[in-house]
Amino acid sequence: MKNYSRVFKGTAFTSKSPTEIHILKDYLFCIDDIGMIVKVIAPAEQEYNAILKTYENKVQTLKEGQYFLPGFVDLHVHAPQWAQSGTALDIPLYDWLNRYTFPLESRFSDLDFAEKVYREVVSTLLANGTTTALYFATVHKEASLLLARFCAEKGQRGLVGKIVMDNPDQTSEIYRDADTQTALKDTEDFIIAVNELAKTTKQGVYPVVTPRFIPSCTDEALKGLGELAAKYDTYVQSHCSESDWEHGYVKDRFQKNDAFALHDFGLLREKSVMAHCNFLHDDDADLFVKTGTAVCHCPISNAYFANSVIPIAHLHSKGVEIGLGSDISGGFSPSIYDNARQAVISSRMLEDGVNTSLPAKERGVPNSRITINEAFYFATASGGESLSLPIGRLAENFAWDVQIIDTTVATAKLPIFEEDLQDIFQKIMYLVRPENIIEVWVQGEKVHSRY
Ligand code: GUN
Numbered sequence: 021m022k023n024y025s026r027v028f029k030g031t032a033f034t035s036k037s038p039t040e041i042h043i044l045k046d047y048l049f050c051i052d053d054i055g056m057i058v059k060v061i062a063p064a065e066q067e068y069n070a071i072l073k074t075y076e077n078k079v080q081t082l083k084e085g086q087y088f089l090p091g092f093v094d095l096h097v098h099a100p101q102w103a104q105s106g107t108a109l110d111i112p113l114y115d116w117l118n119r120y121t122f123p124l125e126s127r128f129s130d131l132d133f134a135e136k137v138y139r140e141v142v143s144t145l146l147a148n149g150t151t152t153a154l155y156f157a158t159v160h161k162e163a164s165l166l167l168a169r170f171c172a173e174k175g176q177r178g179l180v181g182k183i184v185m186d187n188p189d190q191t192s193e194i195y196r197d198a199d200t201q202t203a204l205k206d207t208e209d210f211i212i213a214v215n216e217l218a219k220t221t222k223q224g225v226y227p228v229v230t231p232r233f234i235p236s237c238t239d240e241a242l243k244g245l246g247e248l249a250a251k252y253d254t255y256v257q258s259h260c261s262e263s264d265w266e267h268g269y270v271k272d273r274f275q276k277n278d279a280f281a282l283h284d285f286g287l288l289r290e291k292s293v294m295a296h297c298n299f300l301h302d303d304d305a306d307l308f309v310k311t312g313t314a315v316c317h318c319p320i321s322n323a324y325f326a327n328s329v330i331p332i333a334h335l336h337s338k339g340v341e342i343g344l345g346s347d348i349s350g351g352f353s354p355s356i357y358d359n360a361r362q363a364v365i366s367s368r369m370l371e372d373g374v375n376t377s378l379p380a381k382e383r384g385v386p387n388s389r390i391t392i393n394e395a396f397y398f399a400t401a402s403g404g405e406s407l408s409l410p411i412g413r414l415a416e417n418f419a420w421d422v423q424i425i426d427t428t429v430a431t432a433k434l435p436i437f438e439e440d441l442q443d444i445f446q447k448i449m450y451l452v453r454p455e456n457i458i459e460v461w462v463q464g465e466k467v468h469s470r471y
């Protein structure tokens with residue numbers, strides 16, 4: 021018998037396939053000292069009782085009505101925008117960026133302000149069950165490093181990008197990089213500093229090359245960032261084919277879609293994640309598959325800013341890797357539960373259509389719906405695969421990144437009157453509120469507890 025540092029006992033839900041949930045009833049999860057699941061044991065297995073006896077003092081057993089779920093992967097969050105979440109959702113993307121968002125982000129040159137917002141957003145995401153987050157910070161190198169430090173300190177697996185915005189035509193002087201060379205030098209310094217910081221963490225923090233989106237960057241910056249991503253083998257994130265305006269802007273500038281333009285600059289890589297992608301054509305999607313680039317679907321944000329519902333089932337059927345993102349504050353909610361719910365709702369509206377002046381047959385796009393099981397898969401296993409990290413599944417050789425759900429909390433009790441675990445899983449996905457998330461663990465460490 022191996023030497024485990026902890027053993028957890030309880031019923032867990034994890035993806036078996038994109039459409040199916042694996043229910044592990046009363047299983048044991050044996051964790052090693054680096055926070056990995058090294059053994060998963062079913063009650064019928066011989067070892068089960070022996071392990072329980074040997075590890076008597078190290079076993080954490082769930083109570084009746086409590087369940088393990090994998091921690092969520094939020095593949096697209098603007099940490100500074102937490103300060104304006106829930107507001108400013110009344111105007112189109114271009115105006116929203118210029119009127120509200122760039123002025124807000126410009127305030128992050130003030131490290132005291134950055135500290136307040138960044139501490140809170142990391143804690144808030146953890147409390148909502150998000151164990152891994154792919155963050156946009158701002159153009160400011162120091163403040164962006166602060167965000168990476170808070171992830172390191174609070175135990176969240178944070179992937180953090182210092183944003184690059186150097187195009188004077190599409191940015192204002194209150195908020196842009198000083199010039200292209202400074203933008204690239206600051207990005208390189210940032211990559212080196214975060215890689216150093218990572219050595220002090222158990223869960224890992226990662227630097228991310230982050231051209232905000234094509235409009236805000238010069239060709240020279242995009243090219244330089246592609247080279248930095250290759251030199252340091254980093255993650256890459258950006259916004260891609262998000263709205264009519266943005267998609268059209270790129271088409272005017274490059275006579276091609278975002279995907280091919282980004283690819284020309286070396287920005288579509290195995291470790292690339294592109295937010296939104298609502299207007300991806302089939303050949304763009306094929307390019308994503310070929311390069312290993314993932315789509316981050318941000319359904320709440322899309323309802324405000326994307327002028328469309330993304331054909332997510334179609335992209336998935338073409339083999340594109342897909343994850344979910346909150347897109348705070350284009351999306352108002354810090355909860356991936358809320359986004360999983362909206363992903364299902366939006367897909368149903370795309371399938372049926374919404375314009376009642378059209379006959380039913382012409383109203384929607386057939387085969388567009390996804391199920392809550394698929395939304396869960398995007399939020400967990402597929403999010404992990406998008407980042408090429410061993411996260412998002414409760415299985416051997418995956419990190420112990422877990423949320424413990426208590427369905428019996430008095431102020432948020434789930435309506436569970438029967439014992440069908442498939443139904444209980446669906447009720448959790450649709451009805452859980454933050455108070456039901458009683459503990460959150462990342463890489464074998466407890467990072468949030470309600471009690
Ligand atoms: N495109 C460029 N920047 C942003 C942003 O902050 N949010 C969203 N939703 N789209 C963007």
Ligand code: FE
Nearest residue numbers: 259295347350
């Ligand atoms: Fe965004």
